[in-house]
Amino acid sequence: MQEKITQDMFVPVRSDAHKQEYIARKHHSAFHDGWIRLRKNKAAVVCAVLIVVITVMSIIVPYTSPYAYYETDYKHKMNAPSSEHIFGTDLFGRDQWTRVWYGTRISLLIGLAAALINLVIGVFYGAISAIAGGKVDAVMQRIIEVLVGIPSLIIVILFMMVLPPGVGTIVAAMAVTGWVNMARLVRAQILKLKNQEFVLAAQLLGTSRWKTILRHLIPNTISVIVIQVMFAIPSAIFTEAFLSFIGVGLAEPKASLGVLINNGYKALRSAPFLLIYPAIAIVLIMVCFSIVGDGLRDAFDPRMKR
Amino acid sequence: MAEEILKVENLARHFTLGKKQVLKAVDGVSFSIKRGETLGLVGESGCGKSTLGRTVIGLYPPTAGKITFDGIDVGGKKTSAQRDELSRRMQMIFQDPYTSLNPRMKVLDIIAEGIDNHHLAANRAERTRMVVELLRSVGLDEEHANRYPHEFSGGQRQRVGIARALSVNPDFIIADEPISALDVSIQAQVVNLLKSLQKKRNLTYLFIAHDLSMVKYISDRIGVMYLGNLVELADSDELFAHPLHPYTQALLSAIPLPDPRAERGRSRIVLEGSVSSPINLPDCCRFCSRCQSKGKECEKGIPPLVEVRPGHFVACCHVV
């Protein structure tokens, strides 16, 4: 409907100053902003859901399943997957369906525990090093530079040999040099934030050192920490699987995905399914965590907004 | 005129960059500002004007010299009461609208930070009321209080920065290049806002910028800096009418005027080369390498700032 231009239209319109300041776009917070971008990333959402499903299943299945993970049944050794044993049975006739989900729980547990411990040590170490600055920072950096020189996996293996096998041991061994990455990332981010103008402004307003850390430094470091954790979990799971595979990980009958894959590998010729299912489980977990990690970084990491 | 609120004597701020490398960002600068006055500070990039601003307000400890704000020695030992008083009475407005506000905080909390620190509000209601009033005083309103910095334009963010500085009703504000990141029409808005606030709240400004025409408009007196030294200081109209230091003359002649007829009639002093590196500077007139009227006496030492005419100081061996 092309409205005709009429003479009366030529009448001044007084637009008030405040309306001009009106902001057209809908109001939402910074996290909300990132959340919208994350939601748009279909793959990340699907993987996030998958992670939740896998975690829930890994908790429920071992309880609800008729067989315990350690229950042996010599009558049904190495049975192929059937309605009775969904994932078949292993050398000792143990139900693989229960063991794979139990192994997933253990692996997730180890991955999460290792990532969290590395997070706590790393964040504190990095934060203190960056906030203290000067001599303290220099010394702490030297320590990191020395630790970086040590190939972490070798040290983990040595620790595994020394300490009795078990979930706690693996997590502790991984924590020996695992926290260095997180420390370096957190330190770099806080050093960058320390010179930002909004932190200087807070200082000028008389904000105490501690309040500055809580209100300004930490909230702007969280996105870096979350993204790093999303990558630390899968790499911890991978390390555990690797340890179990070379026979240094958990002891029988406890089972992690690594142990299952190792047993599966030994019986590969006669029962490939013993290797396939745990392998699929670990790959699925690793893929989901990486994709969700990438999605988080694209959505929340300010550098990407450049 | 009013009494002196800030006095800076022979201030220096050096940064050691490595073994033998010393960056003399600010090297022996003295001036004073009276209450209600606006002192403009101009100079090209690398002349040390921002470092001077951040040293005066206490963000950097001075390497030498003394800063006195209303009787308090800013650079030296301060009691906690004095530190509190300074953090209330001296504030700063920053250059980059995109990094001067915490992206994770609502504008309401950003502006109220000073109020919380100095417990200026009895309860939350009063705190919000004070913030809304501050927002109105900078041309924004309640609707903006609950928004986050990334939802604002550059000019609006700068106004939030001003509101934050005003939250503790300071008497002295250092504006460190507050408008260089903004569009022309928005610059005028912010500068007019600063001028009206100065009248209403009897504020004193140290206005740091490299856009000379805008500095002239807002400043009562202007100081020109070159490689860490204050080379000339005078009333703004006097400085533009009779610049004495060769660098100031070159600087003023380099400004392109938005007036074609005036531009056609002008002959320009074009400086050769560019600013020498500020690291390991020789102790002589820092401008001598590019100065047409260079002489032997220019190399003897840094020329002192001498009052050649009432209120017009210059640091050059030839002019004195």
Added chain:
Amino acid sequence: MARYIGRRLLYMIVTLFVIVVLTFVLMKILPGSPFDTERFEKLTPEQQAAALERYGLDKPIPVQFLRYLGNTLRGDLGTSFYYTNIPVTRVIFSRLGPSMLVGAQAILVGLAIGLSLGIVAACRHNGFVDNFTMVIAVLGISVPNFVVAALLQYYVGLKLGWLPIGFWKTWSCSVLPSLALCFQPLATAARFIRTETLDVLQQDYIVTARSKGMSQARLLLKHTLRNSIIPVITIMASMVVNLLTGSLAIESIFSIPGIGGLFTESVKNNDYNVIMGLTMFYSLFYMLTILLADVTYSLVDPRIRVAGEKEGE
């Protein structure tokens, strides 16, 4: 530059010292003494004392440490228990060849494919190749190399019989292990070069180059890759280390006489001297790789190599 290398060497020495102390402590508290416990009980007290004395285990800890440190400095890392009385260093060097070959092949293949995939993916952003590369990259990082090895060995080696499934007779024995190891470097390289290239493509000097009216190929080679390939050097060091640790599992699966297999073996046989020797070898090798990568980086990037005073600014 020399001062920089000097400082880095100093750190390496400190790190090595920390490792020597660490390994020595581990040796002391490892379960079981250097030789079978049963055999040790059967010996008479005098023989026991003589054995302890021969291995210097009767002296107080600090003295043992100093002797251990002295030997290490002289390159004498003691003898292997499993390969009775053969010096550890000789054991290690005898098994170096296969690991280096498999590792080198894995890295070369991984880099070649990974880099080309990553670059094409970056140029055709969100195109088919880009998505395909992203899938390969995620899979490459997610599928543990020992799973890949097991599957390759079973299906390609055994079922199809194309390639030998193990041992170390001809060159073809090294194909499957290298293939199993190459996925990780391939994925890491693809992901890294893709992000770096996308980053460079957004830079102002690329717009300048396009404004010169040059062809896409020239723009890619002379301007884009020239700037995005340099940072790849930084991830080379971590790639090499992942290969070293990766080889531990691969070499035991394909029973390759490499140092990876040696490590797993000596872990199983509690052959401590070899374990300690390998630990030090791996650390030294790892630190040298990092140093080499840093030095190469500063030589290749003109902004670091040619410091030169900046006129003005």
Added chain:
Amino acid sequence: MNKLLEVRNMSVSIHTDGGVIQAVRGVSFDLREGETLAIVGESGSGKSITNKAIMGLLPVGGRIDSGEVILNGRDIAHCTEKQMREIRGAEISMIFQDPLTSLNPTMTVGKQISEMLLLHKPQMTKEQRYNRALELLDMVGIPNPKERCAQYPHQFSGGMRQRVMISIALACEPRILIADEPTTALDVTIQAQILDLMKALQKKTNTSIILVTHNLGVVSSVADRVLVMYGGRFAETGELDEVFYDMKHPYTQGLLNSIPNLQLQDQALYSIPGTPPDLINPPHGCPFAARCEHCMRVCQKFQPPEFTFSETHKASCWLYDERAKGGAQNG
């Protein structure tokens, strides 16, 4: 003076995940030989996108929706990438705003200059290209070119790098040089040097220049004609004196009054209220309506047509429609 370049009714949109930005909406202008046309506007006015469209250097997702760009008789807006390559650098070349990031950091300055020659003058030998590069460096006022030729961009100051950019752009004596905010990132004294250099080079090579800037001081010292843009649309165009002393469009008026005039003693600085329009859903009527003092209802509903005041002076504002109570009431 014949018309070298003619842009007719060009519209450009940029597709981003935040929405489609109508960056340029029907802009027309022409460029005569040896002339300097200044395109003035604030950020978001579309001044830079217009020139990137002419050169075919639009960012990812950018598209010329309509309009033509006639370069000596040929419409280069719709020619193939291959044809554009022959034009870019040979007939039209461009220099950019930030000298610190506009040169390839891993390539020597000499090589970046001779590359331009290699692309468009294949008949030149390596030796000839090297000498021409030295000649160019000397022409733009860089001392001891031989030594500087082999150095890298990070060894040059901001001003020097901009001179290198100019030498690269003028290597093949193009007919048109587009300078996108060439001195914005430079200090005042360095800016003066670069502007003088550009004026001197123009006299010598008779290259016509399109100068994109938001600094009216730079415009009045360098330009012959001016085009003011706002919200992706043409606001006013004309000879330098016409636009500076007889401006018609309220936005031009507002811009000029927002800049302190050094001659006047205590001048009240006028500031245009409000913020530039959001170009993802641009306003229906005149883009400046929301901030204009003389805004009428028609301005909010319909885009104003072009009113001509002299052979070269035109403006797009409803104030000059005869129905607006007897024409002009400008400030």
